[in-house]
Amino acid sequence: MSGNGFTTCLWFDGDAEAAADYYLSVFKDGRLGRIARYTEANPEVEGSVMTVEFEINGQRFVGLNGGPQFHFTEAVSFQIDCADESEADYYYDALTRDGGQESACGWVKDRFGVSWQVIPPGAVDLVSDPDPKRAARAMAAMMKMKKLDVAQMRRAADAG
Known part of the structure; x- marks a missing residue:
């Protein structure tokens, strides 16, 4: 390598x-x-x-x-841009298994303490929507989540 x-x-x-x-x-x-x-x-x-x-x-x-001497913190994380919901579920579950931990907004910490952001398709589009009110509603919904639920974020964005 x-x-x-x-x-x-x-x-x-x-x-x-x-x-x-x-x-x-x-x-x-x-x-x-x-x-x-x-x-x-x-x-x-x-x-x-x-x-x-x-x-x-x-x-x-x-x-x-x-x-x-040194430990991992959430200040550095790795983003996993998932192809579909099934892939997002796989990584979220795999990284939290055997001592990993859920955090907020799709972030997880694996059993070694390394932080990952599991991002299902569509999540970033919703929180960066050109309509700031839609983006704010999607972001508000996301802030209440551990594992990202894009369908719920979309419903929140559309609720205006």
């Missing part, structure tokens, strides 16, 4: 390889790359995973086992 572009580095506290395996099980279009291990020259346990490269949905990542 090399070339131009960006690679997102995710800092883990010892479970980068488990996280990569997890993401490869959730996102079907993915592949595992190189795994680098700590050597005697590093402060961590020799032979333990230092970094693991993986790619999901065309996005390159490297998981770094850097220790307990």
Whole structure:
């Protein structure tokens, strides 16, 4: 996995390889790359995973086992633009399973603490409608949701 572009580095506290395996099980279009291990020259346990490269949905990542100093926050999240409602349901359910958490407005936090925005088709169009009153009604409806319901957002937008 090399070339131009960006690679997102995710800092883990010892479970980068488990996280990569997890993401490869959730996102079907993915592949595992190189795994680098700590050597005697590093402060961590020799032979333990230092970094693991993986790619999901065309996005390159490297998981770094850097220790307990840093944690994920909602200040950074990954948007999943879904092709249809079924795909949105799949990602929402998969990412909240086994210790993940629902948040607000389609955001979820997976079991490793990484934040994702699961966006069904039509949601962004509704909240960015050229008619500011329609957009405001759709946004008001969305703000009350955890998992996005585009049909409900559309009804709210049309209610004016």
